[in-house]
Amino acid sequence: MKKPIQLRTVNVTRYIAPLREGGSLPALAEADDDFKYVLKFKGAGHGVKALIAELIGGEVARALGLPVPELVFANLDEAFGRTEADEEIQDLLQGSQGLNLALHYLSGAINFDPVVTDVGEKLASQIVWLDAFITNVDRTFKNTNMLVWHKELWLIDHGACLYFHHAFTDSDTQAKVPFALIKDHVLLPKATQLEQVDSEFKSILTDDVLQSTINLIPKDWLEWQDADQSPDEIRDIYFQFLKTRRDHSAIFLKQAQDARAAVV
Structure with missing residues (x-):
């Protein structure tokens, strides 16, 4: 383990x-x-x-x-x-x-520009899959949230993902949402290997990996005034959301593939 x-x-x-x-x-x-x-x-x-x-x-x-x-x-x-x-x-x-x-802080890093920096199809597919999985609305041409540092691409700013938690209702249904906003993803045109990445990434994101990630959340970040659930119950909702979304990745995968077909 x-x-x-x-x-x-x-x-x-x-x-x-x-x-x-x-x-x-x-x-x-x-x-x-x-x-x-x-x-x-x-x-x-x-x-x-x-x-x-x-x-x-x-x-x-x-x-x-x-x-x-x-x-x-x-x-x-x-x-x-x-x-x-x-x-x-x-x-x-x-x-x-x-x-x-x-x-x-990546000192000297510059904002990613798709016109200047070429991203390989495998890496593009990996990033698109990630953002569809975590429902990240913030990796667009307008706001790429990627940096180039020492000639390598780095991902930053994931604070807008997991937007289901702002309402925190019916998380099971929300976990199965296709994520239509993937159509605006800056790397979508290069994401030609989504099916291969889907298989690889689902095998990496085991229940243990997801739970270990959720367990990082400090308890005092989970003491919400507007929530009836305890911190442990909130943690479990996050875990179940990610687990369900992983297990139903075919839903957001098809959405991404269809969106890509419409732009290339």
Whole structure:
């Protein structure tokens, strides 16, 4: 049996600058391991649900062997941000005390441009399958959420995936949704090997892998004021959603194939 997935925890020591291209005001920050991170705040936007999506989406991608910057839990001390002059940022920092999520900062990386960077058909198929599986609405021509770093493609920003959890009703039905928005995926035209990837990826995403990924979610991220379920029950709903979606991948696979046929 594989060793359970674990994430490092770092303490944020310096807020460097807001990254205002993100709607939830992520920031460039430094931690006590002397590395820089793109910090995502639980006090922003969709709150902990965006962090849960980022965590699950990123770690599912990593389990599948796709290049994702290291994710870490980032602890924000209660005193952090008191000297911040920008009131909006100060409120964000004060509302995000405790455990947040951060991605290793890829210094010097550039945004992926499909006109400039060619992506192989196998990798394109893998990324399209991933995004259809996790219902990621955010990998379009307008917003590719991919970087090129040291001549390699890296996947970032999975906070908009798993959108079923914003309503959190009838998750079994939601798990079997075809995901029509795959038609807008930036790599869809190159995704010629979806059936092969489907077989390979389903064999990787065993129940143990999915459960280990879900178990990473901190308990305090699952104490939702608007939910009747306990943290363990919420975890199980996430697990069942991913398990059902994996087992019914033919539904979203056909949607992606049909969408691709319409654009090539």
